[in-house]
Amino acid sequence: MNILEIKNLTLKKEDKILLNNINMEIWDGYVHAIVGPNGAGKSTLANTIIGLSGYKDISGDILFKSQSIKNLSIDERARLGITLAFQEPARFEGVTVDDFILAGSKEKKSEIIDEALLKVGLDPLKYRSRAVDKTLSGGERKRIELASIYAMKPQLVFLDEPDSGVDIDSVKYIFDLISEFKKLGITVILVTHSPGVLKHSDHAFLLCAGKLICKGEVKKMFEYFTGKCAPCTHIGNPDKENGV
Amino acid sequence: MERDKILNELLSSIGLHKMGSDIAHIEIHGNQVLGTHLVDGLLVESQSFDDGVNIQIRVKKDTKIKNPVRFCFGLIPENGVQKLNINTIIEENASASFIASCTFPNAKNIQHIMNATVTIEKGATLYYFERHIHGPEGGVTIVPVTKVIVKEDARYSTEFELIKGAAGVIELDYKSEVYKNAVVDMKARIFGRLKDKIHIKEAAHLKGENSVGVLTSHIALKDEANAIVENEIIADAAFARGHVDCKEIVQGKAIARAIPIVQVNDSRAHVTHEAAIGSVDSKQLETLLTRGLTEDQATDLIISGLLK
Numbered sequence: 001m002n003i004l005e006i007k008n009l010t011l012k013k014e015d016k017i018l019l020n021n022i023n024m025e026i027w028d029g030y031v032h033a034i035v036g037p038n039g040a041g042k043s044t045l046a047n048t049i050i051g052l053s054g055y056k057d058i059s060g061d062i063l064f065k066s067q068s069i070k071n072l073s074i075d076e077r078a079r080l081g082i083t084l085a086f087q088e089p090a091r092f093e094g095v096t097v098d099d100f101i102l103a104g105s106k107e108k109k110s111e112i113i114d115e116a117l118l119k120v121g122l123d124p125l126k127y128r129s130r131a132v133d134k135t136l137s138g139g140e141r142k143r144i145e146l147a148s149i150y151a152m153k154p155q156l157v158f159l160d161e162p163d164s165g166v167d168i169d170s171v172k173y174i175f176d177l178i179s180e181f182k183k184l185g186i187t188v189i190l191v192t193h194s195p196g197v198l199k200h201s202d203h204a205f206l207l208c209a210g211k212l213i214c215k216g217e218v219k220k221m222f223e224y225f226t227g228k229c230a231p232c233t234h235i236g237n238p239d240k241e242n243g244v
Numbered sequence: 245m246e247r248d249k250i251l252n253e254l255l256s257s258i259g260l261h262k263m264g265s266d267i268a269h270i271e272i273h274g275n276q277v278l279g280t281h282l283v284d285g286l287l288v289e290s291q292s293f294d295d296g297v298n299i300q301i302r303v304k305k306d307t308k309i310k311n312p313v314r315f316c317f318g319l320i321p322e323n324g325v326q327k328l329n330i331n332t333i334i335e336e337n338a339s340a341s342f343i344a345s346c347t348f349p350n351a352k353n354i355q356h357i358m359n360a361t362v363t364i365e366k367g368a369t370l371y372y373f374e375r376h377i378h379g380p381e382g383g384v385t386i387v388p389v390t391k392v393i394v395k396e397d398a399r400y401s402t403e404f405e406l407i408k409g410a411a412g413v414i415e416l417d418y419k420s421e422v423y424k425n426a427v428v429d430m431k432a433r434i435f436g437r438l439k440d441k442i443h444i445k446e447a448a449h450l451k452g453e454n455s456v457g458v459l460t461s462h463i464a465l466k467d468e469a470n471a472i473v474e475n476e477i478i479a480d481a482a483f484a485r486g487h488v489d490c491k492e493i494v495q496g497k498a499i500a501r502a503i504p505i506v507q508v509n510d511s512r513a514h515v516t517h518e519a520a521i522g523s524v525d526s527k528q529l530e531t532l533l534t535r536g537l538t539e540d541q542a543t544d545l546i547i548s549g550l551l552k
Contacts, residue, residue: 073533075537
């Protein structure tokens with residue numbers, strides 16, 4: 001069953017086509033990856049599906065559980081169960097980790113904060129009363145953002161470059177959390193240009209220059225991505241490659 | 245009897261009912277001192293006049309006052325004037341925290357005027373926190389004018405908070421002189437509503453080597469409120485360091501203006517400033533929207549954080 005369907009999705013910005021007639025089907029309960037080189041349109045696609053400002057001049061449709069969501073606001077989509085962890089999480093002066101995590105949680109209980117922080121390898125005693133501001137490192141804010149998503153228990157989550165800015169010892173918590181999401185039945189879409197992250201998915205889509213180039217099982221996509229995209233000499237011009 | 249009734253009403257309006265004998269407290273209604281309870285090392289003298297009250301506060305040399313001293317200033321009636329002339333001296337190596345609650349729960353036309361001088365002697369420390377609690381309609385004009393002298397190795401921190409109720413008119417003017425190795429840290433956190441008019445002037449004159457000054461103003465405005473923030477740091481001495489931070493979130497028809505002034509008169513000093521005025525940060529907002537909060541809920545959370 002598909003939890004999300006993208007139908008002929010095209011996004012324009014100032015007469016430039018950023019997403020070009022994309023069709024995708026996202027199976028419910030799996031870990032998917034959207035891969036591609038820098039500038040391929042991966043984050044743009046995620047932001048468009050989430051409905052962020054600046055990503056609204058679209059044609060085509062976005063169906064969540066067979067219902068069009070393209071005219072819904074960000075928070076309406078979120079209340080249906082669709083959310084996003086940003087590549088570079090925002091800083092919130094004065095907003096405590098407690099308040100931030102509970103903001104999106106249906107359960108307004110202290111226990112959920114502890115549980116969520118432990119899932120991302122952060123000690124609740126050290127972090128709960130701290131502000132989600134510049135006193136935290138980028139990696140800490142990233143893990144706290146993921147903790148807030150764990151507490152939210154969405155149905156579909158985009159994780160935009162989930163390993164970026166996270167130190168090597170902490171990356172395992174991110175990967176464990178991805179597995180945990182899957183166990184909980186949460187559909188995950190990893191937005192990444194990292195082969196290491198791609199390995200944690202069940203299925204992948206390859207984007208280049210705003211176009212969907214191919215899709216398939218991870219092993220095949222991994223070979224394609226590392227074998228063809230990494231050494232690519234005509235970035236942003238995928239049509240020249242083997243007639244794709 | 246009438247005195248006790250007013251005192252109870254005053255304390256109830258700030259949610260304070262009973263304090264232990266080890267907590268010093270002073271209550272002033274209008275220009276009348278209603279109650280004083282002191283602890284060792286703290287001296288307070290007062291003289292009431294028809295048009296004001298003079299208060300001398302002294303923390304004796306080497307005294308460390310364990311619990312914060314609680315001040316309650318206010319007026320229960322709808323109209324009136326409270327004029328406080330306060331002279332505070334924290335003697336050498338003494339330390340204290342003062343928490344002042346200023347309450348005008350029924351205000352329609354009230355003036356709260358404070359002229360204060362604060363002297364922090366060598367090696368002494370004072371933390372002063374002032375919380376204003378106003379009614380929902382404003383109706384209060386607040387004019388606190390304070391001059392602070394922070395002597396060698398001393399430290400002065402102050403926070404002015406007005407988050408509950410409408411501000412009315414605020415004309416806050418704090419000036420400080422900061423000497424060798426001394427620190428001044430002034431913060432103002434205000435939520436302006438309705439037709440509130442807020443004018444904040446904070447200044448730190450860093451006169452001594454290694455002196456430090458930090459001026460922070462965090463303001464949220466909505467409706468037709470108006471705020472002007474003028475923060476100034478002048479550094480005269482070697483290795484003096486200063487920072488001015490002004491953040492204002494503006495909603496509705498509110499207007500905000502920030503004028504940071506920084507001046508360095510010694511090439512070995514360093515002063516920085518940052519000012520951000522505008523609507524709620526879009527990335528913060530969108531992050532919370534993606535968690536399912538409505539725009540109003542998200543904005544409230546962001547503003548409550550800024551004013552925390």
